[in-house]
Amino acid sequence: QRAWIARNCKGLQDKIKVVAIDLADRPAWYKEKVYPENKVPALEHNNQVKGESLDLVKYIDSNFDGPALLPDDSAKKQFAEELLAFSDGFNSAFFSCLRSKGDVSDEAG
Numbered sequence: 001q002r003a004w005i006a007r008n009c010k011g012l013q014d015k016i017k018v019v020a021i022d023l024a025d026r027p028a029w030y031k032e033k034v035y036p037e038n039k040v041p042a043l044e045h046n047n048q049v050k051g052e053s054l055d056l057v058k059y060i061d062s063n064f065d066g067p068a069l070l071p072d073d074s075a076k077k078q079f080a081e082e083l084l085a086f087s088d089g090f091n092s093a094f095f096s097c098l099r100s101k102g103d104v105s106d107e108a109g
């Protein structure tokens with residue numbers, strides 16, 4: 001979703017086509033021909049396929065037209081990186097709690 005939001009915020013709806021993948025029923029071609037990691041999101045650009053949503057947000061910001069998503073000021077940029085890293089860690093912990101079958105109250109806290 002964050003890569004999709006980055007694409008939309010930059011107004012790239014006509015330049016980056018979204019192909020929805022049903023994770024419960026992944027098509028074989030996705031792993032075989034597009035992204036061997038078989039995860040979403042992935043972006044094909046200039047005959048190369050890249051993954052990792054946070055990297056894609058930065059890649060889209062740097063390699064496509066549209067309003068800048070990150071500030072120019074280096075201190076603000078560093079703070080933005082910290083926020084992104086924090087939200088990434090938070091998301092990972094949160095989803096690991098959702099998938100866990102045991103008591104996750106400590107981890108969730």
Ligand SMILES: N[C@@H](CCC(=O)N[C@@H](CS)C(=O)NCC(=O)O)C(=O)O
Pocket residue numbers: 023038039040041051052053054
């Ligand atoms: N760190 C990766 C995580 C990618 C990821 O785990 N995507 C999930 C959907 S949100 C996925 O494709 N899951 C399928 C699987 O793990 O097999 C990113 O941020 O892009």
